[in-house]
Amino acid sequence: MLQDYQLLRIPGPTPIPPSVQQAMMKPMTGHREQDTKDLLKRVQPRLKKVFGTDEDVVIIAGSGTSGLEAAVVNTVAAGDEVLVIVTGSFGERFTEICKAYHLHVHTLHYEWGKALIPEEVASVLAANPSIKAVFATYCETSTGVINPIEELAATIKQSSEALVIIDGVSCVGAVETKLDEWGIDICVTGSQKALMLPPGLCFIAASKKAWNIIETNQQPRFYLDLRKYHHTSLEFSTPFTPALSLLYGLEQSLSLLELEGLSQVYRRHQMMKQMTRAAFKSLGIPLLTTDMFASPTVTAIIPDGDEPDALRKVLKQDFGIVLAGGQNKLKGKIFRIGHMGYCTPADILQIISCIEIGLFKIGTIQETGFGVMAAQQAYLQGESI
Numbered sequence: 255m256l257q258d259y260q261l262l263r264i265p266g267p268t269p270i271p272p273s274v275q276q277a278m279m280k281p282m283t284g285h286r287e288q289d290t291k292d293l294l295k296r297v298q299p300r301l302k303k304v305f306g307t308d309e310d311v312v313i314i315a316g317s318g319t320s321g322l323e324a325a326v327v328n329t330v331a332a333g334d335e336v337l338v339i340v341t342g343s344f345g346e347r348f349t350e351i352c353k354a355y356h357l358h359v360h361t362l363h364y365e366w367g368k369a370l371i372p373e374e375v376a377s378v379l380a381a382n383p384s385i386k387a388v389f390a391t392y393c394e395t396s397t398g399v400i401n402p403i404e405e406l407a408a409t410i411k412q413s414s415e416a417l418v419i420i421d422g423v424s425c426v427g428a429v430e431t432k433l434d435e436w437g438i439d440i441c442v443t444g445s446q447k448a449l450m451l452p453p454g455l456c457f458i459a460a461s462k463k464a465w466n467i468i469e470t471n472q473q474p475r476f477y478l479d480l481r482k483y484h485h486t487s488l489e490f491s492t493p494f495t496p497a498l499s500l501l502y503g504l505e506q507s508l509s510l511l512e513l514e515g516l517s518q519v520y521r522r523h524q525m526m527k528q529m530t531r532a533a534f535k536s537l538g539i540p541l542l543t544t545d546m547f548a549s550p551t552v553t554a555i556i557p558d559g560d561e562p563d564a565l566r567k568v569l570k571q572d573f574g575i576v577l578a579g580g581q582n583k584l585k586g587k588i589f590r591i592g593h594m595g596y597c598t599p600a601d602i603l604q605i606i607s608c609i610e611i612g613l614f615k616i617g618t619i620q621e622t623g624f625g626v627m628a629a630q631q632a633y634l635q636g637e638s639i
């Protein structure tokens with residue numbers, strides 16, 4: 255096989271556009287020099303649109319989890335009551351972070367593959383009026399579920415003062431996010447997913463209410479102290495050395511999103527979801543989630559027995575294609591296709607075509623072509639809407 259060929263179709267890290275790669279090759283500048291200030295001045299305000307907010311968005315050099323931890327340590331303190339909604343592996347991560355900081359953690363668990371139900375969250379809040387923050391995952395990457403965050407935030411706001419804190423790591427930038435309008439208080443994302451960058455940057459948007467709480471929260475914190483990031487960002491600076499190369503790349507990836515137009519970016523992701531789902535339905539291979547709560551960024555497929563890992567092996571060996579397996583309790587039971595960021599309907603046709611060959615080779619299907627045909631039809635139908 256051609257060496258050096260790899261097609262990454264996992265739900266992050268995602269492939270990097272060549273122009274972003276190129277931008278990241280710029281030589282270093284002094285991080286306290288005017289060049290870096292100018293760069294931050296160009297980049298920071300443009301992140302607001304991605305989160306649907308007029309409030310400030312801060313950038314941390316850290317992975318997505320640093321943003322989740324920052325959301326916890328800046329808003330609540332040991333002993334405070336919080337509610338974590340767990341719809342999969344990343345809900346569990348929020349729970350672990352909250353427990354690590356000795357919070358009084360209530361959890362609301364859903365079967366993996368199902369979405370949260372806002373009314374049930376309201377019931378937990380009604381029964382536990384001291385809950386100060388609710389943590390939820392927008393796209394649960396481990397299952398391919400997109401949770402109804404707009405409805406969740408509206409429901410929480412109706413009956414409670416609790417902060418609405420959202421992990422948007424695997425979908426912000428690929429799906430509509432309206433922090434201000436929906437009433438989200440904190441939303442976190444990472445660079446290596448829909449934003450088409452390597453791992454290493456984390457972005458945090460917060461409401462006015464959240465920024466006020468962050469200012470006065472008693473929990474000790476240092477590197478993840480969002481006050482430092484917020485105050486320095488007002489001067490177009492950072493508290494610590496920024497990940498400069500990633501910031502150069504970010505400027506270009508934001509340009510790509512702006513040139514395409516965010517609403518078209520969201521439509522493209524919807525289209526890729528529909529094509530992928532149509533393909534597996536036509537092949538008679540079950541999907542983990544319902545259409546209603548299927549994420550536009552990642553699809554989880556649940557074939558029989560040992561097939562997920564056997565299929566992933568064939569795709570890697572024959573085509574250099576990397577698919578994701580299942581996490582934790584779904585390990586070995588599903589495979590996942592990431593279709594976010596630098597990914598188009600043309601990529602979906604390619605991946606489905608290769609997966610069909612893989613499925614044929616492991617004996618799941620006896621004929622190839624039906625999946626691709628269904629994806630083509632979904633494309634044509636989607637385009638005409």
Ligand SMILES: Cc1ncc(COP(=O)(O)O)c(C=O)c1O
Pocket residue numbers: 265266317318319320344391393394395421422423424444453
């Ligand atoms: C929804 C979600 N939250 C959090 C994370 C953690 O991000 P990181 O691995 O960058 O720390 C991920 C990573 O896949 C994710 O998909």
